[in-house]
Amino acid sequence: MTQEITSGFPMAGAPRFESIDAVRQGLAGVDYLADEGISGVVYLADRLxxxxxxxxxxGTGKTELAKSVARLTGSRLIRLQCYEGLDESKALYEWNYKKQLLRIQADAGQSWEQLEEDIFSEEFLLPRPLLEAIRSPEPVVLLVDEVDRVELETEALLLEILSEYQVSIPELGTVRATQIPLVFLTSNNTRELSEALKRRCLYLHIDYPQLERERAIIETRVPGISKALADQVARIVRSIRTLDLKKDPSVSETLDWARTLVVLGVESIDVEQARDTLHILLKYQTDIERASKELSGVQAPD
Ligand SMILES: Nc1ncnc2c1ncn2[C@@H]1O[C@H](COP(=O)(O)OP(=O)(O)OP(=O)(O)O)[C@@H](O)[C@H]1O
Ligand SMILES: [Mg+2]
Incomplete structure (x- = not known):
């Protein structure tokens, strides 16, 4: 038994945003500070x-961007957290075998055909994030987080769904989206993604923010911080990022450092305090040593 669960191609629907600037301002309203590049891509993703x-x-705000867009548009956020070994049954759907077995035991008198129709019905379906996003009657932001961790086969499955916005369930039929979700895939670049997937997507590279924007992020996300301290933190972090480190401090680490300084009652950072708290910002001993030397004005050895 195969049937169309919903018919017609998904409609792009009314635009969610009026302009690129409306995206930027809207995101700022939910405490996400985007630059022109980020707002522009979000705007186009909706339009196209x-x-x-x-x-x-x-830690540069990739995941947070999807969450913030969901908040801004009043959409439901559906998240597919990727990991090695993630397969269809966890990404798309699976059948509730336990429940099916119980039904088979209970209905021993039924013909196999009747039973089959019964146990492969909606009642026994366990929808996973991708199917949930496709079927949702409400507006959805779908976050496929850390997509570079899945195997190529799973990436191909994603690609299929993202090009058609439909899912085929052999026993039930084809489920088509009635509205196109806004989709964000994030990657830390642990492996190259397929050309096909890249072609299908708009590409957005989020780097460490410019000084101005990082300072604004600190002021927005760290309650009680003074403008002067936010400025100082942003400048020091920026100079630390120019050093040749194993791992540069991320925006989230900058925020942790700023929060630490506020908790310690620091109003203006001196070298001593900076050095004592560097372990919040940097996670390798060699990086901490290098940054300490830099802060004291002593050149680190090569
Ligand atoms: N533009 C921004 N505006 C406001 N807050 C931000 C911004 N960018 C980053 N942040 C802050 O940094 C934190 C970390 O961001 P997020 O978790 O999205 O990073 P990520 O890029 O997904 O990192 P990872 O690659 O480790 O998953 C967020 O919780 C948020 O507090
Ligand atoms: Mg993330």
Missing amino acids: AKPVLVEGPA
Whole structure:
């Protein structure tokens, strides 16, 4: 028994945003500070009904962008957290075998045909994030987080769904989206994604923010911080990022450092305090040593 569960191609629907600037301002309203590049891609993703592939260093606001767009548009956020070994049954759907077995035992008198129709019905279906996003009657932001961790086969499955916005369930039929979800795929670049997936997506690289924007992010996300301290933190972090480190401090680490300084009652950072708290910002001893030397004005050895 195969049937169309919903018919017709998904409609792009009314635009969610009026302009690129409306995206930027809207995001700022939910405490996400985007630059022109980020707002522009989000705007186009909506207009062109294309997924966004977001790449960039750790902790630069890739995941947070999808969450913030969901908040801004009043959409439900559906998240597919990727990991090695993620397969269809966890990404798309699976059948509730336990429940099916119980039904088979209970209905021993039924013909196999009747039973089959019964146990492969909606009642026994366990929808996973991708199917949920396709079927949702409400507006959805779909976040496929850390897509570079899945195997190529799973990536192909994603690609299929993102090009058609439909899912075929052999026992039930084809489920087509009635509205196109906004889709964000994030990647830390642990492996190259397929050309096909890249072609399907709009590409957004989020790098460490410019000084101005990082300072604004600190002021927005760290309650009680003074303008002067936010400025100082942003400048020091920026100079630390120019050093040749194993791992540059991310925006989230900058925020942790700023929060630490506020908790310690620091109003203006001196070298001593900076050095004592560097372990919040940097996670390798060699990086901490290098940054300490830099802060004291002593050149680090090569
Ligand atoms: N533009 C921004 N505006 C406001 N907050 C931001 C911004 N960018 C980053 N942040 C802050 O940094 C934190 C980390 O961001 P997020 O978890 O999205 O990073 P990520 O890029 O997904 O990192 P990872 O690659 O490690 O998953 C967020 O929780 C948020 O507090
Ligand atoms: Mg993330």
